[in-house]
Amino acid sequence: MSNRFYRNKWLPLWLASPQLVVLFFFFYLPVFLAFFWSFHLERPFGGGSQFVGWQNFERVLSDPEFWTSLWRTLTYMVVASSTSIICALVLALAADRGIRMSPLARNVLIWPKAVAAASIGVIFLFIFNPFMGILAPLNEMFPGFWNPRINPVHTWIMIYIANIWSAIPFTFIILLTGLQSIPDTLHKAAAIDGAGPWRRLFDIQLPLLTPQLFIVVVLEIADSLSGSFALIDTMSQGGPGGATNLLVYKIYVDGFKAYDLSGAATQTAMLMIVVAAVTAFQYLVVEKRVKYER
Amino acid sequence: MIEDTRSINTTATLLLMAGCAFVLAPLVFVVITATQSYGDFLRNNFSLTPGSHLVENFRQVWEMTLLPRQTFNSFVIAFASAFGRCFLAFTTAYAVVFFAPRYSIFIYAAVLASIMLPLDLMVIPAYQVAANVAMPINAVANLGGGWETLFGAPLDLQLNLLNTYAGAAIPLMAQGTGTLIMVQYFKTLPVDLAKAATLDGASPLRFMVDILLPLSKGPLLSLFIYLFIGGWVAYMWPLVSISSPDMQTAVVGLTALDTGMGEDEIPNFPLQMAGAIMVTVIPLVLIALTQRLIVRGLILSEK
Numbered sequence: 001m002s003n004r005f006y007r008n009k010w011l012p013l014w015l016a017s018p019q020l021v022v023l024f025f026f027f028y029l030p031v032f033l034a035f036f037w038s039f040h041l042e043r044p045f046g047g048g049s050q051f052v053g054w055q056n057f058e059r060v061l062s063d064p065e066f067w068t069s070l071w072r073t074l075t076y077m078v079v080a081s082s083t084s085i086i087c088a089l090v091l092a093l094a095a096d097r098g099i100r101m102s103p104l105a106r107n108v109l110i111w112p113k114a115v116a117a118a119s120i121g122v123i124f125l126f127i128f129n130p131f132m133g134i135l136a137p138l139n140e141m142f143p144g145f146w147n148p149r150i151n152p153v154h155t156w157i158m159i160y161i162a163n164i165w166s167a168i169p170f171t172f173i174i175l176l177t178g179l180q181s182i183p184d185t186l187h188k189a190a191a192i193d194g195a196g197p198w199r200r201l202f203d204i205q206l207p208l209l210t211p212q213l214f215i216v217v218v219l220e221i222a223d224s225l226s227g228s229f230a231l232i233d234t235m236s237q238g239g240p241g242g243a244t245n246l247l248v249y250k251i252y253v254d255g256f257k258a259y260d261l262s263g264a265a266t267q268t269a270m271l272m273i274v275v276a277a278v279t280a281f282q283y284l285v286v287e288k289r290v291k292y293e294r
Numbered sequence: 295m296i297e298d299t300r301s302i303n304t305t306a307t308l309l310l311m312a313g314c315a316f317v318l319a320p321l322v323f324v325v326i327t328a329t330q331s332y333g334d335f336l337r338n339n340f341s342l343t344p345g346s347h348l349v350e351n352f353r354q355v356w357e358m359t360l361l362p363r364q365t366f367n368s369f370v371i372a373f374a375s376a377f378g379r380c381f382l383a384f385t386t387a388y389a390v391v392f393f394a395p396r397y398s399i400f401i402y403a404a405v406l407a408s409i410m411l412p413l414d415l416m417v418i419p420a421y422q423v424a425a426n427v428a429m430p431i432n433a434v435a436n437l438g439g440g441w442e443t444l445f446g447a448p449l450d451l452q453l454n455l456l457n458t459y460a461g462a463a464i465p466l467m468a469q470g471t472g473t474l475i476m477v478q479y480f481k482t483l484p485v486d487l488a489k490a491a492t493l494d495g496a497s498p499l500r501f502m503v504d505i506l507l508p509l510s511k512g513p514l515l516s517l518f519i520y521l522f523i524g525g526w527v528a529y530m531w532p533l534v535s536i537s538s539p540d541m542q543t544a545v546v547g548l549t550a551l552d553t554g555m556g557e558d559e560i561p562n563f564p565l566q567m568a569g570a571i572m573v574t575v576i577p578l579v580l581i582a583l584t585q586r587l588i589v590r591g592l593i594l595s596e597k
Contacts, residue, residue, distance in 0.1 A: 004394045005485075005492075006392055006393045006488065007393075008395075011389075011393065011498060012389035012390070012397075012398050013397070013401070015388055015389035016390070018386075019383075019385070020404065022464060023408055023470075025423055025427060026464065026468035027407075029423050030422075031411070031419070033419035034418070091309065091310065094305075094306035095306075097306045099303050099306055099310075105313060109313060109314065111321070113581055114523060114577035114580070115527070116526070116527035117529060118548070119570055119573055122570060123323075124320065132339055132563065136339055165316070222412065229529070233549070248415065251417075251418060252530075255421075264418045265419060268415065268416055268418050272415060272416065
């Protein structure tokens with residue numbers, strides 16, 4: 001930080017103040033309010049709040065639906081981020097070979113970035129429609145072969161495919177950039193020493209890719225959480241039978257459809273703690289094992 | 295290449311072809327379906343034969359639905375939020391990198407903390423704030439009944455941002471990724487830049503506008519495009535903060551597109567897919583035209 005040239009005392013505060021004001025209103029204040037309402041109840045007929053201690057937490061924590069929803073959310077975070085990262089990693093490894101297909105693939109694989117998760121939800125809902133969509137002929141031959149409106153497994157398959165589709169660009173580009181910055185000489189030296197392609201993959205490429213893999217895992221886990229809302233709201237609305245009712249969606253329904261402000265705020269506060277804990281764990285524990293030097 | 299790797303290269307080619315097909319297939323289905331008429335579609339179900347109704351479908355979307363108006367809303371909200379985020383990122387990063395006072399570390403930490411929790415996780419309290427932005431002023435003034443003893447009644451200011459462009463765009467700006475990127479960029483600039491400007495008699499603000507801003511054109515532009523697309527595809531916040539269909543964004547509008555069919559009828563999928571094209575075409579063209587910038591933006595945000 002040797003750029004710190006100017007000695008003005010208050011000018012930096014003025015320069016940063018617009019961002020600080022925006023952050024105060026739409027980041028710090030909402031975080032505070034989530035915790036505030038988790039310890040308060042709204043008085044009936046409007047008219048302020050009433051301190052109720054841990055009562056909201058007791059209510060939420062004794063609701064089995066909260067626990068299944070939290071468990072589902074954690075499972076979704078793990079499965080959604082790992083499936084999309086593995087797909088993007090395989091594609092990045094292939095594109096890194098510098099074959100004739102690579103430039104075209106680099107171009108095409110960024111396109112999903114332009115399609116909103118909600119739009120791809122609408123599109124996949126049509127493509128996977130059991131009666132009108134691409135699998136309709138199979139459904140006619142084997143009735144009940146595919147029905148995401150009734151069978152939760154089918155619904156999840158549909159959501160995971162949509163998630164992979166929209167998560168590919170970001171992960172692919174970052175991993176490909178990481179792979180291409182691995183010096184070619186390392187490959188050559190290892191090949192001369194008799195290391196085959198598989199050996200080089202596990203002993204050179206993947207270890208040297210850990211910084212990129214780390215950042216991709218952190219971002220994908222956070223992204224899978226907030227991205228899931230658009231997919232679920234457009235494709236399944238938490239159904240069938242509540243099978244895809246992730247915590248983000250449940251909070252939305254509790255707050256905006258059932259008008260349970262304190263309940264929704266309590267769950268928001270707990271979701272924030274979970275996400276902050278996951279991120280902190282990644283930075284404090286996992287990042288230590290990441291090799292940054294080349 | 296290093297060794298004879300024909301079989302590996304064949305596998306890699308096949309994998310990339312499969313990847314491209316996976317990405318392109320839904321888009322192709324959308325375009326083909328959008329060319330069919332509702333009648334064709336009911337007769338043939340899902341088919342890959344293009345029809346001749348593309349123009350007709352677009353005309354219908356243009357005249358009968360709110361999507362054109364909502365596309366305009368999307369443009370305003372995405373532009374405002376991306377521009378705002380670039381502006382905030384630029385000034386804050388300048389304050390953090392170029393000034394000596396140590397408290398700027400705390401400013402930076404306060405900004406970075408916002409990256410951890412996206413807006414989508416806290417729509418409920420954020421909605422409350424947007425419903426009355428004057429709320430914290432009221433709360434402070436009424437602390438311990440202060441305002442009431444002075445003026446006879448508790449202070450009750452109201453400023454509702456719901457259903458406005460500002461209410462949709464400003465909360466999207468409360469995210470520190472842009473600042474992080476600009477700080478990383480400023481740190482790569484030569485140390486003597488500010489010194490030279492001062493010797494030439496430029497004030498810190500003048501240095502910022504006349505030297506730093508032109509130098510940052512590239513990174514700011516890729517950041518802008520990246521954030522513009524991010525604002526365009528945002529779903530959850532527009533959905534909750536905007537209730538009037540006239541003010542809604544196109545992405546949300548598409549999910550609620552009224553295709554003129556009743557509840558029990560089969561939806562007019564060709565019309566819906568024409569709508570999907572309309573919602574997607576602007577960011578898609580933007581990505582196609584600015585490939586390099588986007589990629590650079592994505593890579594910057596990784597650091």
